[in-house]
Amino acid sequence: MTPMPLSPVPAFELERDAFGRLVFVAAHGERHIGVVPVRAFPIAAPDEGISIVGADGHELIWIDRLDALPGPLQALLREEFAQREFVPEIRRLKQVSTFSTPSIWEVETDRGDARFVLHAEEDIRRVGRFALLIVGSQGVQFSVRDMSALDRGSRRLIERFL
Template sequence: MSALTSITTTRFSLERTSFGKLVLTNAAGERFEGVVPVRAFPIQSPDDGISLVSTDGKEVAWVDLLAEVPEPAQGLIRAELATREFMPVIERIVSVTSYSTPCTWAVKTDRGDTEFVLRGDEDIRRIGKEHALLIADAHGIQYLVRDQFALDAHSKRVLDRFL
């Protein structure tokens, strides 16, 4: 391995190979190439509880709080998470083709304007103790509404018809 970026914490060391794979070496000296960080609570507490999982799906390290991991290891974990996660945040609902499902929604997200098909009312779920919603489209892409009551009046009326 050449051109490694190596970080050491008290429980494990983390490095990135020149091929872009994360390599974890635990306190016992065991090496795991191709580890992947997985959030335990991706929406409610995205920085609390991150598992580093080997290629065979077994947890090889646990991070209680990402903020407590020293830099630049924290940056390596955050960068790896960003490449794996895709959850656009809905900022405004522009239109819906129908108030019965399936229907097509046109929305403005933090990643641009898009359209998706909502298969059924059950694909809109309340999450957390706040006013967040998770909306799944027909292709399984998850859209996040951080606070349904912070949306504009039109968007709130649309959501009210489906909730």
């Protein structure tokens, strides 16, 4: 099976101005200050389908795959995403206070230990076949990229809420 050919990435540049804002420079030289990269599928396919959106909300360019870009451009976009996106990944559930909501969850994440209140079962959303997005009481979103990769105890705790 041959992979589908990707559409060529149009020539453009991204840079930061003196204030730290992203500046999009089109192939013909037109500059757009304060652009924002947006992932089309931030959980399921974070490196596929990226749009660079101008300050006016209009798309300036569509990028099929992040890895199709030159290294320095990839690095700048990854840096921008890291600054804007804060979605800790749950690696293990340590404890839940009760199996009804609201309940207090104590978890181990890729960014350290965390504690949050789960207000309702609806705050746990399935994203794809194995992934979950869990919204804590302060609005912080936690991800579980692959339920099957969690330890047995963590899976059992989460399954009680699904």
